[in-house]
Amino acid sequence: MTHSRRILLTMTIGLFICILDTTVMSIALPAMQSGLHTDLAHLSWALNIYTILFACLTIPLGRIADIYGRERLYLVGLSLFFLGSIASGLAPTVGFLIAGRALQSVGAAIVFPASMTIGIQSTSLAGRTQDIALLGVTQGLAAAFGPTIGGVLTQYFGWRTIFLINLPLALATLGLCLHLLDWHHTGGQHETLDIPVALTSMLAFFSLSLLLIKGNDWGWTSWRIIGLMGTCGLALALFLLIESHVAQPMMPLALFEDQQFNGAAIVTVAAGIFFVALMVILPSFFTKIQGATELQAALMITPASLMLFICSP
16 A cells, blocks of 8 residues: 555545544434433533534634644644543533534644645546545545444444544554654644734534524524624634635635636535435434334434445545
8 A cells, every 4th residue: 555545545534533533423412411410401512512623613723733743733633632532421421522523623624624634645647536536535434433332432432432442543543643744744834824814714614503403493584693694704804805815825715716616515415414414313213203222223314325425436
């Protein structure tokens, strides 16, 4: 196996565990609620905090990785994810669990963009189509198999193992990175971080994530949701305005002049929304409404995960 191929496969491991933790908790919520002696309203924030921080921080932290070196930041991100997994797996209270999940999410927001870039740039242009496909399938499989893996682990080993299972994978990835990557690389010498762009992007994603998460609870016509919609729209408009005038944009707007890029982006986002939503809802339906065990629910949603594996390439 070539050096570049080993780097690519190493990146898929880090990518897998970060995306896995976006959905692995959903099927274990009833067991976690009993184990931590809490209600679902408080426990749901262990899910929400991961989603919100991951959405808000991915673009700014990806830019910081460009500036200071992706390899260095990748190691930092993987270490934070490792520590967050320990805190989540050993959490004595729901508050401790939420804090651990927040730490996990910050690490994942570094690992996710860095692993994509390191993996793609490690290979020649001729082989990048296959490499991008592998990284994309890895993301899809992690999101799809999250509830399945969570169900099996919760049924046989307890809910804490859905976080502790990350530890050997993260340690293995850290060891491989230290061996394979040029982690002394300092990044782009002329790269800069535009603070207003970073803040407006974070505000837009925070507002959007929070209104989607709390829309049903607060009411879609409540002043809080309407305020979040307005904040999201204003922040997005400011982000686009500033990005169109800076010398080094975090997200080059020229990309959206390409119809193939727009089509691929729309299809990817739509597929992700509907598929992940389905995979989060079904486990709760099977366990809470139909009275199935976590393992039975995991087995019932496995065919959908397998179809993703078959159809994604």
